[in-house]
Amino acid sequence: MTKRLEHEPDQRRYVLRLDGRVACVLDYRELGDTVAFVRTFTNPPYRGAGLASELVRFAVDDVEARTQQRIVPSCWYVEQWFDRHPDRRHLLDARTA
Numbered sequence: 001m002t003k004r005l006e007h008e009p010d011q012r013r014y015v016l017r018l019d020g021r022v023a024c025v026l027d028y029r030e031l032g033d034t035v036a037f038v039r040t041f042t043n044p045p046y047r048g049a050g051l052a053s054e055l056v057r058f059a060v061d062d063v064e065a066r067t068q069q070r071i072v073p074s075c076w077y078v079e080q081w082f083d084r085h086p087d088r089r090h091l092l093d094a095r096t097a
Contacts, residue, residue: 036072
């Protein structure tokens with residue numbers, strides 16, 4: 001099984017593909033000095049395998065590596081992800097942390 005994590009800036013999303021099929025998507029919106037992670041969705045056949053968590057980690061790592069933006073966890077899943085990873089909370093926008 002081939003797994004690919006990708007950033008698709010033209011579509012403002014991060015995608016995890018398994019064997020070329022979209023398994024999980026994280027949509028975002030850039031808002032000046034912040035990036036809001038607005039929706040995480042895992043296609044039903046792929047749920048329960050930790051793919052959404054893997055995709056959120058990839059997106060958080062990407063934002064940290066390539067920008068100075070802070071993250072707004074507008075999606076409940078992303079908010080819970082940060083609760084489970086308090087060592088990454090410094091990347092949150094102070095207005096929402």
